[in-house]
Amino acid sequence: MFAAANQTHFSLHIDGLEHDFQVLAFDGKEAISQPYAIDLELVSEHPSRDLESLLHKPAFLQLGDDGRGLHGLIYRAAQGEAGKRLTRYQVTLRPQLAYLAHRINQRMFQHKTVQEIIAQVLEEHGILANAYQFQLGATYPQREYCVQYDESNLQFIQRLCEEEGIHYHFRHSADGHQLVFGDDQTVFPKLAPVQFQHDSGLVADTPMIKRFALRLETRTSSVSRRDYDFKKPLIQLEGEADSHDEPALEDYDYPGRFLDRPRGKHLANRALERHRSDYRQASGDSDQPLLASGHFLTLASHPNASWNDLWLLVELRHQGRQPQVLEEAITSDIDPRFDGFQQGYRNFFVVTPWEQPYRPPLNHPKPKVLGEQRAVVSGPAGEEIYCDEYGRIKVQFFWDREGRSDDKSSVWMRVASSWAGQGIAGLQLPRVGMEVLVSFLEGDPDQPLVTGCLYHGVNMPHYKLPDLKTLATIKSKEYKGSRGNELRIDDTTSEISIALRSDHGASALNLGYLTHPRPSGGAPRGEGFELRTDRHGAVRAAGGLLITTEPRANEAKHHKDLPETAERLATASEQQDSLAELAKQMQAQEPGDQDAVAKDLHKQHQGILGSGPGDLTKNEFAEFTQPHLVVSSPAGIALTTPGPNHLTSGSHLALSSTGHTSMSIGKRLLASASQGMRLFIQSLGLRLVAASGDIDFRALKDNINLLAKLDITANADRIILKAKTELVVQGGGSATTYNASGITHVTSANYTAHAAQFAHIGAASMAGTFPEPPKPGKGALELFNLYANTKGIKAGDYEVTDALGTVLKGSLDGQGFNAVSGAAPGPALAKFGLDTADTWSLGSFAKGLPWPKLAATEEGTPSMFEAMPDALTPEGGGAAMAKVKQLASSGMDAAKTGMSLLKTGQNALQGMQQVQGALKGGVAGLPQLATAASRALGVNRKAGAAMPGALPKLPAFKPPSLNPVTDLMPRELIS
Numbered sequence: 001m002f003a004a005a006n007q008t009h010f011s012l013h014i015d016g017l018e019h020d021f022q023v024l025a026f027d028g029k030e031a032i033s034q035p036y037a038i039d040l041e042l043v044s045e046h047p048s049r050d051l052e053s054l055l056h057k058p059a060f061l062q063l064g065d066d067g068r069g070l071h072g073l074i075y076r077a078a079q080g081e082a083g084k085r086l087t088r089y090q091v092t093l094r095p096q097l098a099y100l101a102h103r104i105n106q107r108m109f110q111h112k113t114v115q116e117i118i119a120q121v122l123e124e125h126g127i128l129a130n131a132y133q134f135q136l137g138a139t140y141p142q143r144e145y146c147v148q149y150d151e152s153n154l155q156f157i158q159r160l161c162e163e164e165g166i167h168y169h170f171r172h173s174a175d176g177h178q179l180v181f182g183d184d185q186t187v188f189p190k191l192a193p194v195q196f197q198h199d200s201g202l203v204a205d206t207p208m209i210k211r212f213a214l215r216l217e218t219r220t221s222s223v224s225r226r227d228y229d230f231k232k233p234l235i236q237l238e239g240e241a242d243s244h245d246e247p248a249l250e251d252y253d254y255p256g257r258f259l260d261r262p263r264g265k266h267l268a269n270r271a272l273e274r275h276r277s278d279y280r281q282a283s284g285d286s287d288q289p290l291l292a293s294g295h296f297l298t299l300a301s302h303p304n305a306s307w308n309d310l311w312l313l314v315e316l317r318h319q320g321r322q323p324q325v326l327e328e329a330i331t332s333d334i335d336p337r338f339d340g341f342q343q344g345y346r347n348f349f350v351v352t353p354w355e356q357p358y359r360p361p362l363n364h365p366k367p368k369v370l371g372e373q374r375a376v377v378s379g380p381a382g383e384e385i386y387c388d389e390y391g392r393i394k395v396q397f398f399w400d401r402e403g404r405s406d407d408k409s410s411v412w413m414r415v416a417s418s419w420a421g422q423g424i425a426g427l428q429l430p431r432v433g434m435e436v437l438v439s440f441l442e443g444d445p446d447q448p449l450v451t452g453c454l455y456h457g458v459n460m461p462h463y464k465l466p467d468l469k470t471l472a473t474i475k476s477k478e479y480k481g482s483r484g485n486e487l488r489i490d491d492t493t494s495e496i497s498i499a500l501r502s503d504h505g506a507s508a509l510n511l512g513y514l515t516h517p518r519p520s521g522g523a524p525r526g527e528g529f530e531l532r533t534d535r536h537g538a539v540r541a542a543g544g545l546l547i548t549t550e551p552r553a554n555e556a557k558h559h560k561d562l563p564e565t566a567e568r569l570a571t572a573s574e575q576q577d578s579l580a581e582l583a584k585q586m587q588a589q590e591p592g593d594q595d596a597v598a599k600d601l602h603k604q605h606q607g608i609l610g611s612g613p614g615d616l617t618k619n620e621f622a623e624f625t626q627p628h629l630v631v632s633s634p635a636g637i638a639l640t641t642p643g644p645n646h647l648t649s650g651s652h653l654a655l656s657s658t659g660h661t662s663m664s665i666g667k668r669l670l671a672s673a674s675q676g677m678r679l680f681i682q683s684l685g686l687r688l689v690a691a692s693g694d695i696d697f698r699a700l701k702d703n704i705n706l707l708a709k710l711d712i713t714a715n716a717d718r719i720i721l722k723a724k725t726e727l728v729v730q731g732g733g734s735a736t737t738y739n740a741s742g743i744t745h746v747t748s749a750n751y752t753a754h755a756a757q758f759a760h761i762g763a764a765s766m767a768g769t770f771p772e773p774p775k776p777g778k779g780a781l782e783l784f785n786l787y788a789n790t791k792g793i794k795a796g797d798y799e800v801t802d803a804l805g806t807v808l809k810g811s812l813d814g815q816g817f818n819a820v821s822g823a824a825p826g827p828a829l830a831k832f833g834l835d836t837a838d839t840w841s842l843g844s845f846a847k848g849l850p851w852p853k854l855a856a857t858e859e860g861t862p863s864m865f866e867a868m869p870d871a872l873t874p875e876g877g878g879a880a881m882a883k884v885k886q887l888a889s890s891g892m893d894a895a896k897t898g899m900s901l902l903k904t905g906q907n908a909l910q911g912m913q914q915v916q917g918a919l920k921g922g923v924a925g926l927p928q929l930a931t932a933a934s935r936a937l938g939v940n941r942k943a944g945a946a947m948p949g950a951l952p953k954l955p956a957f958k959p960p961s962l963n964p965v966t967d968l969m970p971r972e973l974i975s
Contacts, residue, residue: 009065009345010320012040012091013174014074015058020044021089022325026061028070028093030293031315033158033167033360035098038070038318040091043325047087051077059093060174063289063320063345070318071177073099086326095170095177096127100154106399109146110411114160117146118181121153132179135187140164141263145411149367149445159364163257165270167360169294180294185357188312193298194288207288212302214282220275221245223268225256230390230414239264241272251275255442274359282311282351289345291316296354311351312358320345368443374398374454378409379432384480387429388412393450395436413438415450428474434459468518478503490518505535544608544624548632560623565632566609572656573601579682588680597652604628674803674826700773724770781820785812785832792816797833802826 010023021042028038038061054077062069072093080088100121109117115134122132148156161168161181168181169188180187199210222242229237239256251271258264291297293316302308321343352358375395379386387393392412396405403409416439419426430436435454441447455461463471470493475486483503490497490512497512510532514525531537539545550564580594608630610622631637639645647653655661663669671677679686688695697704706712721727726739734747745751781800785793792815800808803826812818812832 009063010322011062012042013060013062014054017053017057019049020046023061023320023322024088024325025321026318028318029316030070030170030318032169032294032312032358033161035095035101035154036070036072036093036170036293037075037098038072038093040093042089042091043086044089045085045087047082049079049087049089051079054091058176059091060172061093062174063318066290067174068290069172069174071172071174075099095179096125096131097122097154097157097179100125100157101152103153104151105148105153105156106150107148107402108397108400108410109143109148110408111142111144112146113140113142114164114166115140115181117143118157118160121157122179125153127179131176132181135180135182136166137182137184137186138266143446145446145448147445149369151367155364158360159366162360162362162364163366165274165359167294167358171294172292185312185354188294188296190296190310191290191292191298193300194286194291195300196302199285204287207286207290209284209286209288209299212282212284212299212307214280214307216280217278218249219279220249220251220272222248222250223272223275224250224252225258225264225268225271226252226254227256227258227264229259237261237264239266239268241265241268243272243276255444255447257446270359273357274361277356277359277361278314278352280353280356281314282307283349284351285346285348287344287346289318289347291347291349297349297351310354312354312356313349313351314358315350317348318345319347367445369440369445370443372451373438373440375410375436375438375450376405377430377432377434377436378403378405378407380407383407383432385429385431391415391417391427391429393430393436395438395448395450397438410448413448413450416452431477463519471518490515492518505533507533507535542627544627545629546624546632547630550632550634558621560621562608562623562630562632564634565630566605568632569605569608571658572654573598573605575656575658576601576654579680582682583678583680586680589678593676593678597654600652601654674824675805698773722768722770724768781823781828781830783812783818783820783830783832785816793832793835796835799831799833801829803828 010026012021012023014021021044023040024043025041026038028036030036030038040061054074057074058071059074060069060071070093072095074091075094075098076090076092078090080090082088103125109120112120115136119129119132119134123129146160151159160166164183166181166183168179171178171180171189182188194207194209196212197204197208197210221244223240225239227237229235237256237258237260239258239261256264256267258267291313293313295313297311297313299308299311319341321341323343375397377386378394378396386407390412392414394407394410395413396403396409400409415429417426417428430450430453435456436450437452437454438448439451441449462473462475470491472489472491473486475484475488477484485502486499488499488501490499492513495513495515497510497514499508499510501508508530510525510530512529513527514530515522516525544560546560546562546565548562548565550562552561576594577598580589580598583589584591584593604626607626608624608628610625612622614621723738726737728738729736734745734749736746737744783798783800785796785798787793793812794814794816796812796816798810798812798818798820800820800823802808802823804824806822806824808820808823810818810820
């Protein structure tokens with residue numbers, strides 16, 4: 001290859017440095033996706049070169065007169081032995097990228113693509129945009145979270161490229177070297193063809209490929225990847241790629257690190273291409289210095305014509321020697337790397353077919369986090385709780401030097417919970433400033449998971465330890481406040497308790513051994529339970545509520561068990577019945593006076609006690625078939641208040657006691673009854689005593705009757721009997737009558753008078769004073785019938801029953817209001833009619849849509865839509881109305897009712913007509929009315945069937961079966 005033995009071909013150029021270095025030998029390796037390294041053996045006449053001045057200098061190793069060479073930075077410099085005139089030096093050229101191996105870091109990148117991450121790392125090292133370029137064919141998604149974990153910058157870049165299937169190579173010139181990233185074959189430049197010629201040991205005129213060998217090797221034939229996205233947990237994320245080669249050799253891995261199927265398919269394809277990149281691989285030797293890794297080689301003149309094609313130079317080793325630079329012997333020049341190679345240039349290369357996509361092997365796996373890490377919860381300034389809709393939080397890792405403990409310190413991290421599911425929660429969000437423990441799924445630093453919280457020197461345990469080590473607690477703090485809530489479990493020996501507390505209103509439920517707070521001394525406060533608050537309280541049970549002090553040792557019975565209570569209520573009900581019956585016999589009560597009370601008491605008792613054993617398989621028991629409130633105690637019940645005490649019932653009020661009933665009243669006893677008062681004493685009599693003041697009996701409208709089987713005795717200083725018209729005193733068969741006509745004595749036996757003196761003076765009279773009894777006034781009642789939005793229901797009917805049973809009827813105005821006068825004072829019952837604006841209401845006057853008109857059917861009868869309004873409305877003179885009037889002339893005068901018939905179509909819900917009529921007849925006529933209305937409808941089924949889809953199908957009318965007692969209308973419908 002070399003024309004003259006003393007001619008040099010290799011030279012070294014160092015930027016900014018004058019030198020006399022000559023290249024004695026070099027040996028170097030370059031490969032795709034690897035930083036190259038070229039070791040040079042130099043000689044110089046200067047035995048004391050400053051090695052520091054050599055380091056990091058850009059240098060170019062020129063391999064021939066055509067300018068081809070290798071560029072790099074002097075990465076290593078050394079001085080060897082010195083001869084009489086020449087001294088040996090060694091330097092190593094490496095790309096600037098190699099320097100990244102010496103900067104190790106821990107940091108995170110958020111919401112950046114691989115291209116953006118790599119560019120940022122390169123530019124931090126001064127590798128600016130003119131020194132690298134991306135020639136990527138695919139689009140790469142942003143990585144939400146990407147951690148450089150205890151890796152050098154070089155290892156980090158190589159790992160990212162390997163994960164994505166991105167390769168890189170270098171392009172050299174005398175001015176520098178350029179780093180080129182690519183992801184397909186189009187990025188590789190094409191070299192001029194190189195002839196193949198077997199190595200004969202002779203020097204050829206042109207560079208040749210002297211050896212070329214091919215091998216095939218078994219590789220994976222298919223790839224499957226699977227992953228999981230918690231935001232779409234029901235979607236199975238998979239990606240597959242298959243070369244369809246035999247045998248079937250699958251590479252399956254989870255997690256595949258993707259969140260959608262197209263991305264999974266992309267990664268599976270890249271993995272399969274990586275597996276098969278070196279399935280077909282060739283190696284060879286040449287003396288062509290133009291060869292460079294990351295370039296296409298065109299092989300020519302090979303005996304195997306199928307090999308004369310494009311091949312990608314994957315790896316290349318350069319070697320060169322020019323001993324003619326030595327003018328003296330310094331040391332033995334034997335170097336085992338050159339295995340007898342004495343002079344010139346040679347290389348060894350590895351190539352793959354051009355059509356096989358090149359993917360770098362996974363030589364730099366992602367580091368795994370061994371164990372957990374600690375971090376502090378972070379968030380925006382002033383925020384105490386910072387989370388997203390999934391309950392994820394952000395943290396500041398202690399190793400993170402770039403974070404600012406804010407809402408950008410990390411990505412959202414999921415928080416492990418003791419209980420999580422649809423409608424299931426055990427949520428306790430770590431708050432800003434808390435120290436947390438972070439685990440990593442499968443050791444992946446890109447998949448952090450918060451698993452717990454830790455105390456530290458500032459955030460100490462809430463209760464002093466170990467003094468209060470028996471307390472277990474869940475305690476929270478008011479958001480942006482100082483109060484809190486707490487669930488505290490106290491396992492102190494013989495004094496166990498549990499408390500649920502809220503500082504709002506000092507509200508608490510304390511169970512077990514009650515004490516003051518343990519940190520404050522824990523003084524005893526009692527045993528059992530306490531439910532307390534400084535604010536309002538309410539106890540609600542929609543199915544019924546039992547409050548009792550009846551003992552149930554160790555929860556021996558079901559929670560509604562109340563046989564003692566039921567027995568006492570039954571005894572009281574029987575007592576009510578027996579004494580009421582005796583009162584009726586003694587004519588203290590009218591027949592039926594207490595029947596309603598007795599009926600309601602029996603019904604209430606049955607609603608409390610229930611019937612049957614219940615269904616134990618469903619955990620259902622018989623008691624409380626109605627939502628009663630029962631208060632029971634085997635010892636006693638005391639109710640006391642310094643303010644008013646009001647006991648009210650919307651129905652009946654019964655008071656029973658098997659012993660005495662005592663009332664002690666500090667001032668007056670005031671009793672009012674709107675419909676009579678009956679007092680019956682079975683034995684021992686009635687005693688009414690006024691220690692002072694009058695005893696006043698008045699009947700303002702009717703009589704006062706006194707009846708005694710024996711004597712009626714009146715003792716007083718004076719007894720005055722007054723009668724406005726007549727006074728009759730009768731005893732035995734004799735009587736004395738006093739009236740305006742005089743005094744008349746009547747007797748059938750002797751009349752005896754005893755007097756010391758009898759004087760007859762003459763006629764005289766004494767006028768009495770008789771005050772008029774007060775007349776009860778009439779009460780006034782205001783009625784409002786409103787919607788939930790407080791708007792009045794217009795023109796509705798009302799019916800009021802006053803305290804004397806008088807019924808008053810009328811209609812409300814346009815605002816849903818009316819004032820009712822003439823009702824008796826006292827309680828009243830008001831009933832409102834149906835909403836007249838509701839088109840489905842029987843009392844509605846809302847106007848419907850006009851009825852559609854159809855042509856007569858082939859039989860000549862009107863269609864069902866056409867017949868209906870004529871049959872129903874008085875204006876149409878329909879048959880139904882005529883029948884109503886005919887039936888109204890007979891029957892009982894006491895029965896009055898109306899009936900509405902409604903027909904509607906599916907698409908004409910508001911179209912309706914109303915039947916209103918007055919029926920004065922027996923209830924037996926109601927079915928006839930319904931039958932007549934049915935006939936009047938004139939439904940022609942054939943007409944409806946002849947026009948499918950033209951009109952909505954109506955439900956068939958069926959005459960109702962009416963019960964004369966329960967189904968009569970509550971008011972008249974006036975025709």
